[in-house]
Amino acid sequence: MLIEVRLDPDALRLWQHHLIAELAVLPGVAICLTLSPGRISWPRGMETLLALEDRIGGRPADRASERVTFDTMRPLARGSGTADLVVDLAGGSAKAGDPPVLELLCDALPFETGAIAAVLSGRHALFETQLVEDGSATVLSRWRPATETPNRAGSALDMLFGRAADMLVQEVTRLRKGRPPALPPSPAPSVRRGSPAAFFIRSLEGRIRAKLARQLGQAPDWHVALRRRVGGDGLPDLGPNGFQRLSDDGQRFYADPFLFEASGETFLFVEEFPYTTQKGILSVAKVAADGSMSKPQPVLEGPDHLSYPFVFAAEGAIWMIPETSGRRTVELYRADRFPDRWTLHQVLIDNADLADATLLRKDGKWWLFAASRARWTSSWDALSLYRAEHLTGPWHPHPGNPIQVDLASSRPGGRILDIGGRLIRPAQDCAGGYGARLAFAEINQLDEDGFQQRIVEVARPWRSNSGLHSYDRTRAFEVIDLFGPR
Numbered sequence: 001m002l003i004e005v006r007l008d009p010d011a012l013r014l015w016q017h018h019l020i021a022e023l024a025v026l027p028g029v030a031i032c033l034t035l036s037p038g039r040i041s042w043p044r045g046m047e048t049l050l051a052l053e054d055r056i057g058g059r060p061a062d063r064a065s066e067r068v069t070f071d072t073m074r075p076l077a078r079g080s081g082t083a084d085l086v087v088d089l090a091g092g093s094a095k096a097g098d099p100p101v102l103e104l105l106c107d108a109l110p111f112e113t114g115a116i117a118a119v120l121s122g123r124h125a126l127f128e129t130q131l132v133e134d135g136s137a138t139v140l141s142r143w144r145p146a147t148e149t150p151n152r153a154g155s156a157l158d159m160l161f162g163r164a165a166d167m168l169v170q171e172v173t174r175l176r177k178g179r180p181p182a183l184p185p186s187p188a189p190s191v192r193r194g195s196p197a198a199f200f201i202r203s204l205e206g207r208i209r210a211k212l213a214r215q216l217g218q219a220p221d222w223h224v225a226l227r228r229r230v231g232g233d234g235l236p237d238l239g240p241n242g243f244q245r246l247s248d249d250g251q252r253f254y255a256d257p258f259l260f261e262a263s264g265e266t267f268l269f270v271e272e273f274p275y276t277t278q279k280g281i282l283s284v285a286k287v288a289a290d291g292s293m294s295k296p297q298p299v300l301e302g303p304d305h306l307s308y309p310f311v312f313a314a315e316g317a318i319w320m321i322p323e324t325s326g327r328r329t330v331e332l333y334r335a336d337r338f339p340d341r342w343t344l345h346q347v348l349i350d351n352a353d354l355a356d357a358t359l360l361r362k363d364g365k366w367w368l369f370a371a372s373r374a375r376w377t378s379s380w381d382a383l384s385l386y387r388a389e390h391l392t393g394p395w396h397p398h399p400g401n402p403i404q405v406d407l408a409s410s411r412p413g414g415r416i417l418d419i420g421g422r423l424i425r426p427a428q429d430c431a432g433g434y435g436a437r438l439a440f441a442e443i444n445q446l447d448e449d450g451f452q453q454r455i456v457e458v459a460r461p462w463r464s465n466s467g468l469h470s471y472d473r474t475r476a477f478e479v480i481d482l483f484g485p486r
Helices: 014-024 046-057 070-076 111-121 153-176 196-215
Strands: 002-007 030-035 085-088 101-106 127-133 136-143 221-228 252-262 265-274 281-287 297-300 307-314 317-324 329-337 341-350 354-362 365-372 382-388 417-419 422-429 437-447 450-459 467-473 477-484
Touching: 002 014, 014 030, 014 070, 014 153, 030 070, 046 153, 046 196, 085 153, 101 111, 101 153, 111 153, 111 196, 127 153, 136 153, 153 196, 221 265, 252 307, 252 317, 252 467, 252 477, 265 307, 297 341, 307 354, 317 341, 317 354, 354 422, 422 450, 422 467
Parallel strands: 002 030, 002 085, 085 101, 221 252, 437 467
Antiparallel strands: 101 127, 127 136, 221 477, 252 265, 265 281, 281 297, 307 317, 317 329, 329 341, 354 365, 365 382, 417 422, 422 437, 437 450, 467 477
């Protein structure tokens, strides 16, 4: 397959170089490059805004929006002749007589124009790929990516540019296998265009408020809360009544709770984050019959940050998969002496940035759900799947990874529930910020061909809390974590 990548000579950037390099290594793909003046234009003052941010916060070593020269891209082009597909990075360069043209839009605008407008106005972007043939366009896919840094335009743009490269590589991969089904058109978004100057003032005010809150000890943080289970065996009915907070000494926070019953006792596993070390460890507390909780005691520490202690039983043993994304692994630990002695049994997946790995046994197969992060991108918005015949693997990535990109329903938020034969997956809703709400999604399709889910309930934090992002339960108790005042 010969792919022509069409570039605007005045808008060559590192994310485009990265995209071309990823396309060039696809099996059976050859790349040719052409220069075609397009419709990409940055608003006046945008480059100045990025320079000011770099002066205040430091310049990242690797920036997706960095300008590059055509000479750096030229070695990636090793094909010639009539292209089978055009990937348009010039912003609307399709013309009569072209082969099929793959375009990327952001909020129905040429990609970079729409991405900058979304960042400056503080709204969530909507990405769409469309295939243009004979003057008509068909929408093939739709993503809702996340930006973790609303007060830093440069970092936010990097995350959008990184997901753009991700999306186009996936779309080319799908097109090589045949024409994907078209999606119905979406309502045209209401596009507001903020200015770089207004963004800088707004972001500076936000940074000052956050710094003052930290210095005055008023910054909110995560905490864990538990209650006796209510609502029977249906969907969780979350609200303030009955929850008891897991106390802390003000020198740490607790988050990512998981419950486990063993030998007639209930244990609560949590991420413990001491402020002095700025590195998460895993701890466990005992839960008494009345719901009172003992002081958590550390059970697993490492050289890197640990979190999300997914504890489960299988094959006559008790296991735990903590998040170890800092070392780009998914690791399986076995309880040598439950609950306080754990030994690394096997690295299940290596060289992959996967967060909050959550297992499900279905139809005799193991499935692993995780939030996946690619170059420059956020870990809040993309869900990837892996499959294995046995717990210890080998684990195979789903051919459609990332299986979905949606900041409101992708990142795992706890153990998958079986409610009357319906598989309900807790997922973080990050549309209002990291872990702002907790979505419960029914899994409608899970196989080698694809994945589909439907949101059936969204739980919101209450009172002065502004985040709710994990849920687990046993026969007797249910547990959550909340983000709010100390």
